[in-house]
Amino acid sequence: FMSSNREALKRQGILYPDSKPFFGGSSQAHHEFAHAVAQDTIGGDRRIQRFVSTLHSAADHYDHIVLSSEALYRHVLRSPQQEPKSESDQFAGRVAYMTRIAEILQGFKVRPFISFRQPENFAETLYATNIARGRDFGTFSNFVEARRASFSYAFQLSLLERLFGDATVQKFETAAQIGIVKSFFADANLGIPPEDAEPRLRSR
Numbered sequence: 469f470m471s472s473n474r475e476a477l478k479r480q481g482i483l484y485p486d487s488k489p490f491f492g493g494s495s496q497a498h499h500e501f502a503h504a505v506a507q508d509t510i511g512g513d514r515r516i517q518r519f520v521s522t523l524h525s526a527a528d529h530y531d532h533i534v535l536s537s538e539a540l541y542r543h544v545l546r547s548p549q550q551e552p553k554s555e556s557d558q559f560a561g562r563v564a565y566m567t568r569i570a571e572i573l574q575g576f577k578v579r580p581f582i583s584f585r586q587p588e589n590f591a592e593t594l595y596a597t598n599i600a601r602g603r604d605f606g607t608f609s610n611f612v613e614a615r616r617a618s619f620s621y622a623f624q625l626s627l628l629e630r631l632f633g634d635a636t637v638q639k640f641e642t643a644a645q646i647g648i649v650k651s652f653f654a655d656a657n658l659g660i661p662p663e664d665a666e667p668r669l670r671s672r
Contacts, residue, residue, distance in 0.1 A: 469649050469661070470534065471496040476662035481531035483523075490519040502539035505568055520572055527576070532658060540569065541582070542618050558617040563627060570631040580628040580635040581656050583643060587619050594618070 470477065470484040477484050487493075491500030501519060504512035523533055544561025545568055570578070585593075595611045605611035612619065628635040636655055643651035653661050 469663075470536065473662050478530070480659060480662060482658060483526055483530040483533045485519075485523060485526070485533065485535070487519055490515050490522075498535045498537040499539045501535070502537040502543055505572065506539075506543040506545060506565060508545060508568075516572060524575065533576070534658075541624070542615075544617070558615075559620075559623065562617045562624075566627055566631055578632045579656075580632050581638070581652070582625065582628065582635060583638040583640045583652075584621050585640040587621070589641075591615075591619055 471486070474484050474486070485498075486495045487498050487501045488495040491504055493500035501516070504516055527533065543565050544558060545564035584590075591608075591612050594615065595605070595608055598605060598611070605614055617623065625635060625637065638651065638655050643655075649661050653659060
């Protein structure tokens with residue numbers, strides 16, 4: 469929805485930047501930006517710097533700049549080709565990743581917005597997605613253990629609040645009943661969506 473209505477959003481004072489010219493990939497969200505932060509490479513740093521520089525240049529012209537990516541929630545920061553080997557590694561890597569995000573976005577007044585699903589539903593969906601992509605985590609229990617930080621909502625929220633201050637929390641199931649777009653705009657205090665349209669939700 470956001471990427472399809474960039475021009476209409478701009479007229480409402482909302483910038484949903486296109487990160488594709490900087491990182492490649494899709495123009496629909498900011499997954500490649502999130503991936504570049506996790507990769508922690510020199511080339512990635514240069515692309516990040518150019519992208520964020522354009523955001524700073526645009527900030528005076530808009531009331532809000534919105535960045536969105538599910539990857540921002542699940543990435544950890546680690547050395548190349550190094551997988552977290554313990555639960556403490558997962559949480560430490562998550563803290564390091566979000567700390568780097570905070571450093572990159574220094575100078576902006578960041579207001580995190582997070583939508584929590586029922587943990588069981590989220591785990592099942594994430595597991596099915598990874599299996600479909602050919603990633604073998606073994607049993608479902610092994611997968612949940614390997615991604616425990618992702619399902620520790622209290623930890624995730626506390627981390628956001630420590631780094632950025634107040635965070636807006638949404639319950640996904642409730643938002644889906646109201647309408648994802650309408651609910652997001654209302655909860656994030658962005659006004660009324662430019663079009664009365666709702667994206668089609670994926671079942672998985």
